[in-house]
Amino acid sequence: MAIKVLIVDDSPLIRGLLTEILNVAPDINVIGTAEDPFDAREKIKQLNPDVITLDIEMPRMDGISFLKNLMRLRPMPVVMVSTLTAEGAPATLQALELGAVDYVSKPKNNVAEALTEYQFELHTKIRAAALAKIRSNAERQKAVDSTPHFNASKYTFKSDYILAVGASTGGTEAIKEVVLNLPTHCPPVVVTQHIPPMFSTSFAIRLNNTAAVTVHEACHNQKLEPGHVYIAPGDDHLTIKKTALGYICQLDKGPLINRHRPAVDKLFSSVAQATKGNATGVILTGMGADGAQGLLEMRQAGCPTIAQDEATSVVWGMPGAAVQLNAAQFVEPLNKIAKKALMSACKR
Missing domain, CATH: 3.40.50.180 (Methylesterase CheB, C-terminal domain)
Structure with missing residues (x-):
């Protein structure tokens, strides 16, 4: 069974690039895209994806706010697609605290060698996310609280x-x-x-x-x-x-x-x-x-x-x-x- 992926990003270019890169893999299938968290919420209900890729900066609701709600209501594997800069680091690290499995940079439509390396990284992280153990915020807090004193x-x-x-x-x-x-x-x-x-x-x-x-x-x-x-x-x-x-x-x-x-x-x-x-x-x-x-x-x-x-x-x-x-x-x-x-x- 192919891993079903939903791409959530406000940029049509990024949605198209991610779809093209992911669909190259025989075991990964992009089943839909969403332009913002509200669209994503409906697509999750309709399509039941195995993994979501999630942008951080989006209109109407940012990725961090959406991730908080998602991990509370319907915990599932999420790979953040973010701009890997020093300014963006705190938000990405916060996403990992909230339960995102991993993160990748935004794809760039440039030289073939860099794109090949990016493709390998993205495929690898989507596969890992599909196998990851996902816990709700409450479950993760319970585990911390149960740490032997x-x-x-x-x-x-x-x-x-x-x-x-x-x-x-x-x-x-x-x-x-x-x-x-x-x-x-x-x-x-x-x-x-x-x-x-x-x-x-x-x-x-x-x-x-x-x-x-x-x-x-x-x-x-x-x-x-x-x-x-x-x-x-x-x-x-x-x-x-x-x-x-x-x-x-x-x-x-x-x-x-x-x-x-x-x-x-x-x-x-x-x-x-x-x-x-x-x-x-x-x-x-x-x-x-x-x-x-x-x-x-x-x-x-x-x-x-x-x-x-x-x-x-x-x-x-x-x-x-x-x-x-x-x-x-x-x-x-x-x-x-x-x-x-x-x-x-x-x-x-």
Whole structure:
């Protein structure tokens, strides 16, 4: 059965381009388009799509307002189609908070090579969205409220210890849930999330404004400190290096790995080599297999390793691949991962 897609965008040009690009795939079928949320509401009732692509800026009602109503009344997979700029980042990140599965940039009718890459990305994200686990706002809030309470302030952590986290699809919200449960004296945390360059800064700022720990977009040669989280900038690989002064962040624009820069595999591999077992690896929701091999390297180096379970993952691609490789020592629901990671970093 082909994946049924409804395109919601006020631009006839964008609706036409998206339809043309999606219908190239044999397993994807655009069953309709809508010019605004009011039109979309009727088309959803009539056509019962599997996935919606949703513009953010539209007349009569913006995409964020429509998404809020949709996730409350009829939760379903949504891929945001937005302008990937620094100015547009907060709205797109808000859409992910509200339950959108993923986002892509607006298509551009330009050179064939760029259009081919865009086609691959859009097809991949529509397929992932069709398989994603979608929860209503109430269900997601209930999951947060049911997080087991633990007093992390009483923990004493090993010195020179690191927590390394990797994620992709659904990862911004999963990372947030983990980070919000970290105490101010926790080991340094390094994070690779597949994210565009103009979004990583906004993501770090949003996390820093809500977490007890201090969250940075990582800088080259930045020293890792307890109680701080370092997020890989979009379009830069993040690795760590041990020096006489302690661990430092290293950034580079080396080749894409698993079609990604930053890549989780590269971060985990560097942590395995630099810490010699004095770290915990965590792989969260995401499509593909990036991070699975790196997590295996961490486990083989003596590091405790944790994968998010299938039931709480938006897409169980990356953690599922890690489990298949026997790279994950523990498989945990999202609301128990912070505690598990912290316990593994405790002095015995």
